[in-house]
Amino acid sequence: MATDKMYERTEDGVTTHVSIREAMAEVNHAMMDGKRDVREMSSGRDRHWIDYKDGRSVRLTLVDAPAETAAEDVKEWSGTASNGTHVHRFDAELKALCNRRIRSRGAGRVSGALVGHGNLRSRREIESSEYAYLYTFCSKCEDK
Ligand SMILES: [Zn+2]
Structure with missing residues (x-):
């Protein structure tokens, strides 16, 4: 899977992330319709900077999109040994968030080490x- 790209946009020291489309819209605007507001600019393949006449200075750099894990992608859901299809959310100790006495399916100890994390699945995995x-x-x- 290709890594998503986006632009890091720094304006007067404040950095935000914007989509490639947004960044290109700003660059194109600065080159075309908004040209008269631009004091100086430079546009390269993955790096652009625009100095506006009003004093604002914008730097745009193409970067890999930060790997964000959506809440539904966190692997923390599992059934229990007695009911594999009613799933709870488990913490790192494989104890259910709703009731610490509920243990996830497959949870156990091998030579003192907790095992069974491999049974946890994300909400999206289960739903799909x-x-x-x-x-x-x-x-x-x-609700936790
Ligand atoms: Zn629960």
Whole structure:
């Protein structure tokens, strides 16, 4: 999977991330319609800077988009040994958020080390599987 690209936009020391489309819109505007507001600019393949006549200085640099993990992509859901399809959210100790006595399916200790994290799945994984209809999400865990 290709890494998403975006622009880091720095204006007077304040850096934000903008989409390539937004960055190109600003560069194109500075070169065309907004030209009279520009004191000086430089545009390269993945780096642009624009100094505006009003004193603003904008730097745009193409960067890899930060890897963001959406909440539904965090692997923390699992059923239990007795009920594999009613899924709870588990913490790092594989204890359910709604009730610390509930342990995830497959959780156990091997030579003192906690195992079973591999059974945890993200909400998106469960909802996009062909067996999604079998699963119910614990509402107490959802609210945590
Ligand atoms: Zn729960």
